[in-house]
Amino acid sequence: MPIDSLQLRQVSVFQNATDEDLRLFIQHSVERSIEEEEFFFFQGDPAVYFYVLLSGRAKLMQMNPTGQQVNLRTINEWQMFGALGAVRDNATYPASAQALEHSTALAIKSDYLREMLQTRPYLSFDLMKLMTSYIQEIQERYRELATEKVERRIAHALLRLLSQMGTKTVEGNIVLTFTQQDLAEMSGTTIYTVSRVLSEWEKHGLVETGRERILIRKPHELVKISEESGQ
Amino acid sequence: MPIDSLQLRQVSVFQNATDEDLRLFIQHSVERSIEEEEFFFFQGDPAVYFYVLLSGRAKLMQMNPTGQQVNLRTINEWQMFGALGAVRDNATYPASAQALEHSTALAIKSDYLREMLQTRPYLSFDLMKLMTSYIQEIQERYRELATEKVERRIAHALLRLLSQMGTKTVEGNIVLTFTQQDLAEMSGTTIYTVSRVLSEWEKHGLVETGRERILIRKPHELVKISEESGQ
DNA sequence: CGAACAATTGATCCTCATCAAACCTTGTGG
DNA sequence: CCACAAGGTTTGATGAGGATCAATTGTTCG
Numbered sequence: 001m002p003i004d005s006l007q008l009r010q011v012s013v014f015q016n017a018t019d020e021d022l023r024l025f026i027q028h029s030v031e032r033s034i035e036e037e038e039f040f041f042f043q044g045d046p047a048v049y050f051y052v053l054l055s056g057r058a059k060l061m062q063m064n065p066t067g068q069q070v071n072l073r074t075i076n077e078w079q080m081f082g083a084l085g086a087v088r089d090n091a092t093y094p095a096s097a098q099a100l101e102h103s104t105a106l107a108i109k110s111d112y113l114r115e116m117l118q119t120r121p122y123l124s125f126d127l128m129k130l131m132t133s134y135i136q137e138i139q140e141r142y143r144e145l146a147t148e149k150v151e152r153r154i155a156h157a158l159l160r161l162l163s164q165m166g167t168k169t170v171e172g173n174i175v176l177t178f179t180q181q182d183l184a185e186m187s188g189t190t191i192y193t194v195s196r197v198l199s200e201w202e203k204h205g206l207v208e209t210g211r212e213r214i215l216i217r218k219p220h221e222l223v224k225i226s227e228e229s230g231q
Numbered sequence: 232m233p234i235d236s237l238q239l240r241q242v243s244v245f246q247n248a249t250d251e252d253l254r255l256f257i258q259h260s261v262e263r264s265i266e267e268e269e270f271f272f273f274q275g276d277p278a279v280y281f282y283v284l285l286s287g288r289a290k291l292m293q294m295n296p297t298g299q300q301v302n303l304r305t306i307n308e309w310q311m312f313g314a315l316g317a318v319r320d321n322a323t324y325p326a327s328a329q330a331l332e333h334s335t336a337l338a339i340k341s342d343y344l345r346e347m348l349q350t351r352p353y354l355s356f357d358l359m360k361l362m363t364s365y366i367q368e369i370q371e372r373y374r375e376l377a378t379e380k381v382e383r384r385i386a387h388a389l390l391r392l393l394s395q396m397g398t399k400t401v402e403g404n405i406v407l408t409f410t411q412q413d414l415a416e417m418s419g420t421t422i423y424t425v426s427r428v429l430s431e432w433e434k435h436g437l438v439e440t441g442r443e444r445i446l447i448r449k450p451h452e453l454v455k456i457s458e459e460s461g462q
Numbered sequence: 463c464g465a466a467c468a469a470t471t472g473a474t475c476c477t478c479a480t481c482a483a484a485c486c487t488t489g490t491g492g
Numbered sequence: 493c494c495a496c497a498a499g500g501t502t503t504g505a506t507g508a509g510g511a512t513c514a515a516t517t518g519t520t521c522g
Contacts, residue, residue, distance in 0.1 A: 062370060065458065068378040072370060087356070087363045094367045117356060124355035125318070125348060131362040132318045136325045138369055139293060139303060145376045146419035147299040150510070180469065188377035190511060195470055211468055211519050227296070381478070411501070421479060426502055442487050442500055 003031075003054065003106070010078040011052055013130055016122040024116070029108040034058075040082065040097040040105065047085020047093050049107040053077055056103025060095045061185065071185040072138070074100070076165055083127065086110040086117075100182075145188045153187040154197050155226035161186075162219060174216045183214075234262075234285065234337070241309040242283055244361055247353040255347070260339040265289075271313065271328040271336065278316020278324050280338040284308055287334025291326045292416065302416040303369070305331070307396055314358065317341040317348070331413075376419045384418040385428050386457035392417075393450060405447045414445075 005022040008014050014022060031054070034040055040051055043062060053075050060072040060081060072095055075081050085091040091110075117124045137160075144153055161176050180194045187194070198214070201207045206222065208215040216222065236253040239245050245253060262285070265271055271282055274293060284306050291303040291312060303326055306312050316322040322341075348355045368391075375384050392407050411425045418425070429445070432438045437453065439446040447453065 062374040064374060064378045066378075070374040070377045072373075084363050084366060087359045094370060117359075118352045121349045121352060121355060124352060124359065128318045128348075128355065128359055128362065131359065131366065132315050135315060135362065135366055135369070138366070138373060139325060142303075142369060142373050142376065143293040143295060143301040145373065146301045147295045147297075191469075192471085192512080193510060195468095196510095199470075209469080422501080423480080423503085424478065427478095430502075440501085 008052065008106075011080055013080055013083075013123065013126045016126055017120070021116065021120065021123070025108055025112070026106075028112040029106045031104060032107050033104045034099040034102070036099055036101050036103075038099055040099065041093050043094065043096045044092050047082060047091045047110050050083040050086055050110050050113060051081050051097070051105040051107055053079055053081065054104045054106060057100040058097055058103055058105075059100055059182070060097050062095050069185050070188065071182065073134075074161070074164065080130070083110075083113065083130075086113040089114070150187065150189050150193055151197050152226050152228065153189065154183065154194060155222045157183060157187040158214070158216065159219070159222055159226060162216065174219065176214045176216070177212055178214060179212050180209075239283065239337075242311055244311055244314075244354065244357045247357055248351070252347065252351065252354070256339055256343070257337075259343040260337045262335060263338050264335045265330040265333070267330055267332050269330055271330070272324050274325065274327045275323050278313060278322045278341050281311065281314040281317055281341050281344060282328070283311050283337040283339070285335045285337060288331040289328055289334055289336075290331055290413070291328050293326050300416050301419070302413065304365075305392070305395065305413075311361070314341075314344065314361075317344040320345070381418065381420050381424055382428055383457050383459065384420065385414065385425060386453045388414060388418040389445070389447065390450070390453055390457060393447065405450065407445045407447070408443055409445060410443050411440075 003026065005026040006019065008022045008025060009017065014025075017025075032040070032051075034056075040058065041047075041049075055077060058075040058081070060075065062070050062072060064070075075097070081097055082093060085093055113123075117127070141156075144156060148156075158176070161178065162174060165176070180191050180198070184191045184194045198207060198209050202209060204221075206216075206218050208217060234257065236257045237250065239253045239256060240248065245256075248256075263271070263282075265287075271289065272278075272280075286308060289306040289312070291306065293301050293303060295301075306328070312328055313324060316324055344354075348358070372387075375387060379387075389407070392409065393405060396407070411422050411429070415422045415425045429438060429440050433440060435452075437447075437449050439448060
């Protein structure tokens with residue numbers, strides 16, 4: 001079933017778009033459905049479309065020549081991804097996008113976004129805002145990776161996830177549905193280290209872990225760890 | 232002496248600006264002169280101005296709470312920096328900018344850039360291009376830091392510097408004027424490790440090092456190292 | 463129930479940070 | 493023009509923090 005174009009207003013880059021703009025985008029889009037583990041696109045593919053996630057969850061990642069992966073960010077509903085290609089023409093995607101669960105997304109022609117940007121300053125502006133916040137985040141993560149020890153990086157990664165997508169449970173605690181593999185890729189370490197750190201935290205009642213599930217009992221303590229004097 | 236406004240066209244974000252635009256920017260700017268080691272601005276300061284470097288060299292860096300530094304990028308003549316603040320209002324600089332040598336720069340009101348962006352799509356577009364390429368670069372560096380060993384990271388850092396600012400010498404070799412401290416901050420390691428790696432390379436005739444000076448003899452070999460199977 | 467896959471845990475090893483000390487280069491002032 | 497100071501560089505010794513490997517133990521789902 002087709003989406004109501006006005007729903008697109010939830011996308012941060014479209015917050016100031018006109019109703020007409022939204023309709024036009026819809027007209028230039030197709031809906032794609034991607035199974036868990038499958039890819040929206042691969043790093044290096046020509047960036048013909050950009051996407052808006054309608055349902056499910058996905059991750060943006062980079063791979064190095066030897067196949068090791070790094071998570072750049074997690075994508076939730078109504079977030080835009082793959083849009084960098086709309087700016088440079090003839091661009092290729094600088095990262096791959098993989099569905100974490102069965103997902104659907106709106107695929108919109110990059111060319112068309114580029115066209116719209118030329119005549120709609122509010123769109124450009126909102127896209128720049130998005131880019132800016134993204135630059136800030138990745139700069140911070142870069143610094144973390146360069147200067148901070150694993151435990152703090154893992155704490156930070158969890159906190160970031162928390163602020164982006166925590167799901168409250170009945171008792172007021174917060175559950176994240178993530179693989180330790182994912183967490184490792186997000187904090188630049190290995191599943192072994194993640195497991196050890198989480199076990200340690202669990203002993204002290206900070207978190208509870210299960211298969212693809214992390215329950216945060218004391219977020220406040222995590223903040224403390226992430227800010228501890230490096231020493 | 233005042234700058235010819237047309238020279239501003241060399242700034243990549245201004246490549247499509249009109250002569251009139253450039254004049255207006257100049258009118259809303261002041262020239263600042265910064266001594267070596269001094270700062271244009273600090274991380275956290277309100278981002279009132281953005282800058283265009285007129286002469287000298289500077290670096291953008293982040294510091295963590297314990298004072299450890301990370302180099303984000305080096306700024307050369309006619310490059311713009313500190314412009315992220317122009318997009319979000321009430322923003323603060325996400326990094327500090329320090330002069331590597333005596334430098335002068337044009338300081339332009341962020342507010343004014345924001346105003347201009349509203350009515351000049353080509354400016355927005357060119358600024359987005361800049362942001363995009365920056366995002367790509369730092370994503371790559373992030374992945375490198377997460378997955379690659381020091382030697383390759385140092386090789387990569389040198390190659391990046393090379394492509395940005397190498398100065399040819401008489402014999403056709405390439406000289407970079409950098410402290411090993413700088414190189415360490417750029418590749419997320421320490422001066423000790425940098426020194427050891429460079430010494431090793433020097434033994435094999437890849438580079439020649441001196442005080443604040445690195446001469447690249449065989450860039451091709453560096454590329455090889457940076458691409459070696461991680462094995 | 464069994465297969466597939468996520469998580470745990472111990473043992474080992476390797477890369478790199480850290481510390482200390484000496485060395486070298488450059489620019490300055492007497 | 494030399495001597496010295498300041499600060500960049502080198503090198504060795506040491507150790508810690510994590511990666512890696514291997515094996516076991518959960519957990520989920522068809």
